[in-house]
Structure formats: C-alpha cells, structure tokens
Amino acid sequence: MKINRQLSLLFLSVLGVFIFYSCTSEKKQIATLLIHGGPIYTVDSVNTIVEAVATLDNKILFTGSMVDAEKFHGPDTQVINLEGKTMTPGLIEGHGHFMGLGYNELNLDLINTKSYQEIIDAVAEAVKKAKPGEWITGRGWHQSKWEQMPEETFKGFQTHNRLSEVSPNNPVYLRHASGHAGFANAKAMELAGLQVMGKDGIDAFEIDGGEVILDDLGLPTGIFNERAMTLITKHIPENTPEKDIKAFELAVAACHRNGITGFHDAGIGRETIALYNNMKASDKMSLRMYAMLTGWDKELLNEWYEKGPSIDPNHLFTIRSVKLNCDGALGSRGAWLLEPYSDREDHYGHETLPMDFVKETALKGLQYGFQVCSHAIGDRANREILDRYEAAFEFKPELVNNHRFRIEHAQHLHPDDIPRFAKLGVIPAMQAVHLSSDRPWAIDRLGEKRIKEGAYMWQELLKSGVPIVNGTDVPVEPLNPIASLYASVTRKTLDGTPEGGYEPNQKMSRDQALRSYTLDAAYGAFEEDIKGSIVRGKLADFTIFDQDIMMVPEEKFLNTKVAMTIFDGKIVYRDSENQ
Structure with missing residues (x-):
C-alpha cells in the first residue's frame, strides 16, 4: 500500500510538472x-x-x-x-492575367477610353515618343462601351483608316479589352503581308477558330477576331527579360494596392513559369500564385503530365491546373452560342479549341491529377464543355475524386445546364464586374429572353450547391475588387444604374460576395485549408x-x-x- 501511495504521489508530481510546463509553454507564445x-x-x-x-x-x-x-x-x-x-x-483574384496586368501599366492602357477618337489621340501621343518602325501596343478598348461610334464602321467595329493616318511609320496593335480581338493599323498589316490581298490572295485571311473582318472590297478593316489575332501577333517582337521583370513588379504592387494576396493566373507558358520561379528565388513572389498551364502548348502539357502537379509547400507558386480557351467574348461576338447573335443573325461565335481536345485534357487531368479550367462565355461553349467533362467522368469513374474542374466565366448558360454544375461538381469562376460593364449592351447581343433566363446566374448557381469563384479577369477589367464586390451585391453598373439592379433575383448577399473573394476562391484552388x-x-x-x-x-x-x-x-x- 505504501509503495502504491508513493507511486501515486510521484505520478501526481510528474503530472503537475507537465501541466505547469505546458501552461508556461503556451504563455510563451508571443x-x-x-x-x-x-x-x-x-x-x-x-x-x-x-x-x-x-x-x-x-x-x-x-x-x-x-x-x-x-x-x-x-x-x-x-x-x-x-x-x-x-x-x-x-482577397483572392480568382481569374486574371498577371503579366497582362503588369504590361498594361507599361503599354498603352485604353481601359477608360470612351471613343475611337480617344484611342487615336493616345496612339498619336505614343508615336511622338517612338522611333520609326517601333511597335506601339496596348489594350483595353471596347467599342460597345464608347459613348458614340465613329461614322465609318463595319460589322459593328471601327476601321483602321483614321488610326493609320496618325501612325504611318509605326506598326500598331491594340488588343480588345476582352483579349479576344485585336485592332491593327495599316503598317502592322503591311508587315504581316495582310494589307491587301496581293500575293497571298483571300486565303491569307482564313483561319480556323477566328475571323478577319473584311470590308465590301475584301480588304481587312484592321479587326482580327479570336485565333486570327495570331496573323498579327506573331510579328510583334518578344518582350525583353528586363521588361518582364518590371511588369511583374508592377503587377505585384497593383495587387497589394488592391488588397489582393492570392492570384489565379489563367493560362501561362514556359517563359512565364521560368520568370515566376526566378522571382520566387529572388524573394519577389510576395503573393500566392495559383497558375494554370496554357492549353495552347500541348508539348508543355505533356511535360507536366509526366512530372505531375507542383504544389509549393511555401504556398507561393503552385501549378496544378490547365487552362483551355474554348470560345471568345460577347463584346467581339466571339462567344459560341446555341442560337445566332441578336445583332448579327448569321453569326454564332467561334469554337476556338476542338471539343475533342477538351475531353482528352479532361481525361488526362483526371489521370495525372490536374484540375481543368475551361474558358466558356457563350451557352453553347458551356454546354459542350460540360458534356466533355461528363463524358470523361463516366469513362474514368474511379478517378473522379475531388477533381474541382472549373468553367471560367460561365457567363451565359442555357437554363437546362445551370443545375449540371452542381451535379458534376464543376466550379463556375465568374467575374461579377463583367455584369456592370457588359449588361447594358449584352442584351443587344443575346436579346431579353436569353439575358433574363441564363446570363450572370449567380444566385441560381449558389442555390444549386456550388461555390462561385469571383474576380475581375484583369486586364479585361481593372483589378479593383471593390467594383466586383459592388456588382455582386447590386447588379448595377458602376454609375449606379438601373434602380434595383439588372435581374435583381440573381444578386449575391454580402456574405456570399465576400466568400466568393476569399474562402470559395481558395476552395477553387484546393487551398481552403490554408487560406x-x-x-x-x-x-x-x-x-x-x-x-x-x-x-x-x-x-x-x-x-x-x-x-x-x-x-x-x-x-x-x-x-x-x-x-
């Protein structure tokens, strides 16, 4: 008995010491x-x-x-x-283009232009500072947001003539705000061999998944839609490493100014991957980058399938997803629709990537552990992608485990396809600010019925049981998350119209909007356990x-x-x- 009592006293003493040091240790957590x-x-x-x-x-x-x-x-x-x-x-930018953000601060930023004349004036100023033959590039114009259209238009777009007059010795290429069209002057088209039919004839203007807008004489107006943009862009000199670093640093600073600590970069290639790795090694990656591999480079994808996802233990630069560009944008009439455009009745938009490749990528994503994120704005593009995802899930059911495949934008949906997101576990990554910018003119593209039944269907999707990843699609829109949160909860333009908002039953609550920029955005990148x-x-x-x-x-x-x-x-x- 005495021994047992002594053992009990010893146990209590040891326990007391353990509790004391445990409490002391907790107190030392300063x-x-x-x-x-x-x-x-x-x-x-x-x-x-x-x-x-x-x-x-x-x-x-x-x-x-x-x-x-x-x-x-x-x-x-x-x-x-x-x-x-x-x-x-x-805050987490759930869909943007990081280097585009940086380069927008280095090149001509046309995001706030309200007329063709303002673009001409901006280029004229740039010409004064440029050497003859030097390329002038920029981004941000959007003809549907102008206060008035110029006198000379073709198929709803301006023509290059007045732009070419102020830049006769400098090739100019200006990307549409959406990134899905470009505007070139005569000098740029001359360098590309496209100013007149000439030696190559009309075939020079034909390209799968894109369109060169031609006038009544068969000459290019300067507008290059979707994949036709490559006819010009392949002639633009590549950026220098020094300029890339500067653009990166400007983009980081812009994120910090806007309260952004995480960024989903929607489509990068091997050069950008190398840059990001260098920036991380130089201790300049002061935000959390979740990057999607560009689907345009099949060789790159195959290399990554072999080595698998790169999940950074320091949570600074992770690659575990693939970005596919499957249609265009409403503004350039490139979004792929089930029915023709209301304001161009012979046109359905563009399938910019073969749907067979979407299914192939979905299967490989399941096999090798990569999330697939497909750009789709039009209702047909969304349906076709959901069909390919579903086919891949049915073909490889044993691999369908927490895949978190996404559709980027999911802007215009057929009502029958809205519940399929939750059913298939597909995440819509939707940029609410697009409603503020696009809704006033989007009704011209789609008509009232399609707008009301299937465009910007935030609340309908949330109620079905899927989270929404929010963002701005910068540099399509300014990075400002305040504007996107405002659009989420009001469904108004940034001028505060209309009273009550567009289709108000689809508004997010403020709690839902904040989640879409934080926890739900983290979920869309498999990071909800860390941020x-x-x-x-x-x-x-x-x-x-x-x-x-x-x-x-x-x-x-x-x-x-x-x-x-x-x-x-x-x-x-x-x-x-x-x-």
Missing part, C-alpha cells in the same frame, strides 16, 4: 502581430466576427476577444489598431478596408478604399491617406 480595434470578418462559420487577431510569423495564432488576445501580447509584438476600419481575409478565412493555423494574409463593406450603405460602397494589405504576416501596403 504574437508577432496583434490586430484589433474594428470589425474583423473571419468568413468562418463558427466565429463570423471577432475583436482581435494575433499572428506568429506567417500564421494565425489566435482569433477572438481582445481580452483573450492580450495574453499573446509581448514587448516585441507589433500592434495594429484598426481605429474602426474593417479587416477580412486577404480564405481567419482561423487559427491558417496563413496570415489580410485585407483592411477604410469602411465596413458588410454594413456601408450601397450608395457609398464604391467609395471604399484598401487601407492596408498584410501578406505572410507582414504589412506590404499602407494607403497614405489611412496612416
């Missing part, structure tokens, strides 16, 4: 960063809003009350008092706004600014007006 003083929306279903967050290095250490957070406060803890500002998880919500153990990426985006009146929503961006537990951006 936060690197302590944030408090404003509403913190966690996007966590358990604790949706908290008073304070503590981080240790690049991970979240604590979320909860300020009283409980104090125990993590040490002499070296950096304290951020929000002073009434609002914090959310770091997308403010939960202990996740990465310390946060966006801080100067007003409460969950409560601010609708009419003041667009006045919101990003006050601070925190990435990997460090402040990477601070607005000078919100010091």
